[in-house]
Every structure is written in C-alpha cells, then in structure tokens.
Amino acid sequence: MPVGTQATVKALTKEDLLDCGAQIILGNTYHLFLRPGHRVVETLGGLHRFMNWDRPILTDSGGFQVFSLGDLAKIDEEGVTLKSHLDGSTHFISPEVSMEIQQALGADIAMTFDEPTPHPATHEDTLKSLLLSTRWALRCKNSHNSPDQILFGIVQGGMYKDLRSQSAEQILEIGFDGYAVGGLSVGEDKGVMLEILEHTAPLLPAGQARYLMGVGTPQDLLDGVRMGIDMFDCVMPTRNARNGTLFVPWGKLNIRNARHKTDAGPVDPDCSCYTCRYYSRAYLRHLFISNEILAMRLNSIHNIAFYQRWMANIREDIKHDRPFKQVWPDESCGTEEPDYESGV
Amino acid sequence: MPVGTQATVKALTKEDLLDCGAQIILGNTYHLFLRPGHRVVETLGGLHRFMNWDRPILTDSGGFQVFSLGDLAKIDEEGVTLKSHLDGSTHFISPEVSMEIQQALGADIAMTFDEPTPHPATHEDTLKSLLLSTRWALRCKNSHNSPDQILFGIVQGGMYKDLRSQSAEQILEIGFDGYAVGGLSVGEDKGVMLEILEHTAPLLPAGQARYLMGVGTPQDLLDGVRMGIDMFDCVMPTRNARNGTLFVPWGKLNIRNARHKTDAGPVDPDCSCYTCRYYSRAYLRHLFISNEILAMRLNSIHNIAFYQRWMANIREDIKHDRPFKQVWPDESCGTEEPDYESGV
Numbered sequence: 001m002p003v004g005t006q007a008t009v010k011a012l013t014k015e016d017l018l019d020c021g022a023q024i025i026l027g028n029t030y031h032l033f034l035r036p037g038h039r040v041v042e043t044l045g046g047l048h049r050f051m052n053w054d055r056p057i058l059t060d061s062g063g064f065q066v067f068s069l070g071d072l073a074k075i076d077e078e079g080v081t082l083k084s085h086l087d088g089s090t091h092f093i094s095p096e097v098s099m100e101i102q103q104a105l106g107a108d109i110a111m112t113f114d115e116p117t118p119h120p121a122t123h124e125d126t127l128k129s130l131l132l133s134t135r136w137a138l139r140c141k142n143s144h145n146s147p148d149q150i151l152f153g154i155v156q157g158g159m160y161k162d163l164r165s166q167s168a169e170q171i172l173e174i175g176f177d178g179y180a181v182g183g184l185s186v187g188e189d190k191g192v193m194l195e196i197l198e199h200t201a202p203l204l205p206a207g208q209a210r211y212l213m214g215v216g217t218p219q220d221l222l223d224g225v226r227m228g229i230d231m232f233d234c235v236m237p238t239r240n241a242r243n244g245t246l247f248v249p250w251g252k253l254n255i256r257n258a259r260h261k262t263d264a265g266p267v268d269p270d271c272s273c274y275t276c277r278y279y280s281r282a283y284l285r286h287l288f289i290s291n292e293i294l295a296m297r298l299n300s301i302h303n304i305a306f307y308q309r310w311m312a313n314i315r316e317d318i319k320h321d322r323p324f325k326q327v328w329p330d331e332s333c334g335t336e337e338p339d340y341e342s343g344v
Numbered sequence: 345m346p347v348g349t350q351a352t353v354k355a356l357t358k359e360d361l362l363d364c365g366a367q368i369i370l371g372n373t374y375h376l377f378l379r380p381g382h383r384v385v386e387t388l389g390g391l392h393r394f395m396n397w398d399r400p401i402l403t404d405s406g407g408f409q410v411f412s413l414g415d416l417a418k419i420d421e422e423g424v425t426l427k428s429h430l431d432g433s434t435h436f437i438s439p440e441v442s443m444e445i446q447q448a449l450g451a452d453i454a455m456t457f458d459e460p461t462p463h464p465a466t467h468e469d470t471l472k473s474l475l476l477s478t479r480w481a482l483r484c485k486n487s488h489n490s491p492d493q494i495l496f497g498i499v500q501g502g503m504y505k506d507l508r509s510q511s512a513e514q515i516l517e518i519g520f521d522g523y524a525v526g527g528l529s530v531g532e533d534k535g536v537m538l539e540i541l542e543h544t545a546p547l548l549p550a551g552q553a554r555y556l557m558g559v560g561t562p563q564d565l566l567d568g569v570r571m572g573i574d575m576f577d578c579v580m581p582t583r584n585a586r587n588g589t590l591f592v593p594w595g596k597l598n599i600r601n602a603r604h605k606t607d608a609g610p611v612d613p614d615c616s617c618y619t620c621r622y623y624s625r626a627y628l629r630h631l632f633i634s635n636e637i638l639a640m641r642l643n644s645i646h647n648i649a650f651y652q653r654w655m656a657n658i659r660e661d662i663k664h665d666r667p668f669k670q671v672w673p674d675e676s677c678g679t680e681e682p683d684y685e686s687g688v
Contacts, residue, residue, distance in 0.1 A: 050626070282384065286380045287352060293355040
C-alpha cells in the first residue's frame with residue numbers, strides 16, 4: 001500500500017496510482033484528524049471522495065503517530081491526551097475516538113488503536129503494554145459499528161516470542177476481520193525482526209489477511225510473504241523518490257549521479273511505468289538537480305510501480321506454486337547499478 | 345503560451361498540458377543553456393524529446409534573463425559576458441551564440457537576441473539601445489540557418505512612439521517569419537503600455553504572427569488581441585497557481601481562504617479542467633495548507649486551462665466577427681469571489 005498521509009499520496013493523482021497498479025492505499029488517521037479534521041472529511045463525503053480515490057483505503061489507528069510525539073502525548077487507561085504537532089492544541093484519542101475518526105473518514109479497513117511498545121523494552125514493560133493493547137482492542141471491537149468497514153486487530157509483544165503468542169491468542173479471542181503484526185521494524189536487527197515474524201505470522205488464521213505494518217524494503221516483502229504476510233505499507237518508495245533514489249531490479253539508483261547527465265535511456269529498460277515509458281535518466285536528473293516539482297512526481301510513479309510489480313510478481317509465483325524468481329541484491333551494494341548501455 | 349523555463353512547465357506533464365488545451369509552450373534559452381546545457385539537450389534529441397512535448401516550442405533568446413542579471417552581465421558590441429546565477433561561471437552570449445543555442449534546443453520558433461531597453465530610459469538611451477538591437481537582429485538573421493525553425497524579430501523602442509516606428513521599420517526591413525513587441529510590461533503604467541502597443545501593433549504585417557512578450561493578465565490579453573496581437577506568454581497562471589491564487593471568470597480566488605474549508609464545489613462550476621472535474625475547493629485548500637506537492641499541480645492545471653479557454657473564447661468571437669464576450673473584473677476587486685452555492 002502506497003502511503004497517503006495527508007489525503008494524498010504525495011505528488012500523485014488517482015490516475016497516476018492506477019497506472020502504477022496500486023489497488024489500495026493507506027491514510028493516516030492522526031494527520032487527517034488534525035487537518036482538515038475527520039468531521040470536515042465526513043461532511044465532504046468521506047476520504048474516498050475528498051481525495052478522488054475510489055479503490056480501497058486502509059487507515060491506521062493514529063496510535064503509531066501519537067506515540068511518536070513523545071513528551072507531547074500523555075497516556076492513561078482511558079486513552080491518550082496529546083498536543084498537536086501543528087499548532088500545540090490539545091486533543092484526546094481513545095480506542096473509541098479512533099473508531100469514530102476512522103468511521104467518519106470512511107476507510108474500508110480500520111485498525112485497532114493500541115500502544116506500540118517502545119523499543120527496546122523489558123519483558124515486563126512489553127507485557128504491560130500488550131495487555132493494555134488487548135484491553136483497547138476489545139474496546140475498539142465493542143465500539144466499532146460501521147457496516148461498510150472491516151476492522152483489523154494488531155498483534156504486539158515486542159521482541160519476545162512468548163508475548164507475541166500471548167498477544168495473538170488474546171487478539172484472536174476477541175476476533176477481527178484481519179490481523180496485523182505491529183511493533184516490528186522499529187530499530188531492531190533485521191534478524192530479530194524475521195525471527196519474531198516467523199514465530200508470529202503462523203499464529204494468525206491463514207484464511208484472513210495478515211498485514212505487516214510499516215514494512216519495508218523489497219527484501220522485507222520477499223521475506224514477509226515467505227512467512228505468510230499478505231499486506232504491507234511503507235513510505236519507502238515515495239520518500240526515496242523525493243530524495244532521488246529509484247528502485248530497480250538490480251538495486252537502487254541515485255538519479256543525481258553525474259553519470260546520468262547524458263543518458264537517454266529510461267531508469268529501467270524493463271519497466272513499463274509512465275516515467276520509464278516517456279522520460280530519460282538525463283531528464284529525470286535534470287529535473288531533480290533543478291529542484292523541479294515534476295521530479296518528485298515522476299520519481300514517485302516509478303518507485304510505486306516498482307513496488308507494485310514486485311508484489312505482482314510474487315503473487316504470480318505463488319499462483320504457480322514456484323519459488324520466488326525475484327532476488328533483491330544485498331543492500332550494501334544495492335546503490336551501484338551495473339554498466340548500462342543506454343539506447344539512442 | 346505556458347512557460348516551461350527549465351524544460352518543464354512546473355509540476356505538469358504533456359498529458360496535463362494537452363488536457364488544458366495548450367498548443368505551444370515557451371522554453372527559456374538562458375536557463376537551458378546553463379543547465380543542462382544546449383549541447384546535452386541536443387545529444388538527447390532536442391528539447392521536444394527531452395521533455396516529452398511533441399507540439400510547438402518557442403524559445404526566447406536569453407536576452408531578457410541575461411539583462412536581468414544586472415552587474416553579473418557586461419555588454420559590448422559583440423555580445424554579453426555574464427556570470428551564471430547558478431555557480432558564478434563565466435559565459436558569453438552573442439546573437440550568433442543565441443541562434444546556435446536555440447537551434448541546438450530544436451525550438452520551432454526562435455527569437456532574435458536583442459537588448460531589452462531598461463525602464464525608465466531617456467530618448468537618447470532608448471535610441472542607442474534599439475540601434476544595437478537592430479544590428480544584433482541582422483546578425484541573428486544572417487547566422488540563423490535551421491530549415492526546421494522559424495525566426496521572429498523583436499520591435500523595441502521603449503516608451504517612445506517615434507522610436508517604436510523606427511525599430512519596426514528596421515526590423516521589417518531585415519525581414520522575419522513573425523514579429524514580437526518587446527520591452528513592454530516592464531514597470532510602466534498600464535495606460536502607457538496600451539498606448540505604445542496601440543501604436544506599434546499596426547506597424548507589423550497583418551499576415552504574420554504578432555507576439556507580445558511576457559504579457560499578461562486576462563485583461564491584457566483582451567486588450568492585446570483588440571490591438572492585433574496573436575501570441576502571448578506569461579508565468580502568471582503557473583506562478584499564481586503555486587501561490588494559491590486561482591483564476592475564475594469573476595476574478596481571482598485565494599484557495600487558502602478559510603471560507604473554502606468545507607466547500608465541496610469545484611473552483612469554477614463552469615470549468616471543465618481536470619482539477620474542477622474531480623476536486624473540491626475544500627480539498628485544494630487542504631492540499632495547499634498542508635504544503636502538498638499535488639496542490640501546485642492541480643492549481644497549475646486549473647490556471648492554464650483558464651488561460652487557454654480565455655484565448656479560445658476570444659478566437660471564437662473573432663471567428664464570428666462579434667465583440668468579445670469576456671469581461672475581466674477590475675483587478676482591484678478581482679480577489680473577491682461572489683457568494684457561491686456549493687453542490688455536495
């Protein structure tokens with residue numbers, strides 16, 4: 001899922017996203033709650049209509065952003081009192097409020113409001129946090145009453161397998177329409193993440209969607225799917241695009257590089273995205289170096305198309321019951337593209 | 345002509361421009377000469393191919409930008425020695441070099457390299473300047489040798505009718521494929537501009553294109569066409585768009601205004617541009633307030649579509665030999681839109 005934090009996948013319209021093959025996007029509850037406000041969006045016909053996107057939208061619960069506020073957020077059993085990062089105004093978000101916001105936004109998939117366990121955390125703190133998350137998940141389930149919206153529960157438990165098991169058991173006991181694995185990719189080693197994921201994913205029902213939140217690199221997607229994950233979201237393709245980093249099957253390409261200055265070839269000769277169909281590396285480099293807005297857009301299109309195709313190829317492999325064909329190069333050498341013979 | 349300074353009409357692709365009805369765009373020789381360099385563009389197949397625009401392109405001569413550099417530019421009979429505003433590097437542009445650059449870029453219409461007379465200027469200084477411009481225009485004509493490119497001459501003469509006549513006579517004597525009126529809209533009163541234009545336009549052959557450079561407001565377009573002008577260029581629609589100012593038949597609309605916060609209606613209910621077809625004022629305001637890149641794009645689309653339609657309506661009136669239907673409100677009250685009943 002491309003991320004559309006403020007009711008827009010940055011720089012892109014619906015048509016761009018469809019051309020990239022996007023099927024669903026993510027909206028950020030916390031941001032939309034503060035600006036323009038969920039009641040404003042509701043008045044305007046909901047988030048789909050507001051941003052002109054008629055395919056599915058998943059909204060996060062706002063929890064992750066709220067807890068990222070640090071000292072600006074105060075938590076108790078009831079919920080979280082926070083100061084807006086925009087204007088310092090005070091707000092309160094609880095499980096019930098989060099459900100209300102997500103329903104007003106009109107998301108197709110809502111997420112339960114929980115406490116993302118800080119990392120690192122002791123076993124004791126992690127347990128306390130997951131128990132609070134379970135109580136909040138139950139309150140979300142009880143207050144959720146939108147017939148057009150499904151609700152996903154989130155498994156927490158930090159980096160402790162026994163706590164992941166305990167959380168999964170409690171969340172499954174409450175029962176949701178789909179299940180997410182939260183609290184990973186928060187600074188832990190990649191090996192730890194995979195170990196926890198390998199432990200956690202099989203605890204979730206195979207017949208329901210499994211969503212790994214806030215992940216990740218192309219390699220993470222390969223690993224995640226291998227372990228049974230169906231859905232991902234990450235700002236990586238769009239944020240990298242805005243920094244001039246483009247994803248290609250052989251790694252990452254820095255479009256600012258002087259070597260691209262006269263390169264008439266596309267970013268990836270095998271890519272069929274709008275950007276690769278019509279624009280050269282030389283042009284993209286020129287736009288980026290010149291601080292042109294169009295650079296952000298064309299780069300974002302390419303990266304989202306890359307991610308969508310990456311997942312489509314994985315689905316194809318699964319359909320044919322064969323090993324994944326795609327290999328992501330070791331990240332450490334991922335920024336060096338091989339010599340590339342440009343056309344023209 | 346929408347202005348595409350750095351090989352892009354800011355934030356827009358070819359498809360956006362076509363949807364707006366654009367038939368021709370302007371590129372800036374000075375900017376492209378410095379970055380990425382006209383030889384780079386030439387190597388990549390010319391400006392059309394570089395920026396993926398297959399309709400006509402007019403390039404200015406670079407003169408206006410060069411003389412805007414002030415102390416960074418030194419002028420003599422041969423040409424102008426200048427320091428780049430990007431990196432301070434030294435360059436030399438003469439009439440011959442300007443022709444060479446514009447030919448390398450592959451513009452469909454090139455402009456002669458002349459000296460835009462400073463404003464205000466005495467009769468004596470203006471005369472000196474126009475005589476230099478005439479000598480340079482002749483050198484442009486003599487060195488221009490691109491069979492695929494037509495060349496326009498530029499009438500100077502500042503705010504003096506006798507000098508405008510003298511310049512027109514000399515430029516016509518050299519003979520060009522079309523003629524531009526330069527050196528207007530440079531800080532003079534609107535009344536002076538119109539008086540000079542009314543004097544100058546009829547001096548130019550009716551059967552060839554007449555182009556008023558760097559102009560202007562919707563009212564300027566009405567006035568200019570009335571006086572016989574066929575072509576205009578201006579950054580006004582795109583620059584205003586990026587500042588949140590949108591053109592509507594009843595004036596200008598500031599999309600940042602709080603009154604638009606919950607307005608589900610389009611910018612202009614009678615506008616059929618992409619932005620008005622799919623997005624509400626409330627959404628555009630939200631994007632702008634949130635510093636979203638998409639705001640620049642959607643606003644630019646609307647403003648360019650407005651300008652293109654403005655001119656299309658004028659052409660229609662001319663075709664039917666009737667008075668112009670369009671009226672532009674007095675600029676001083678142009679920012680107040682009337683009460684507007686939004687649909688939902």
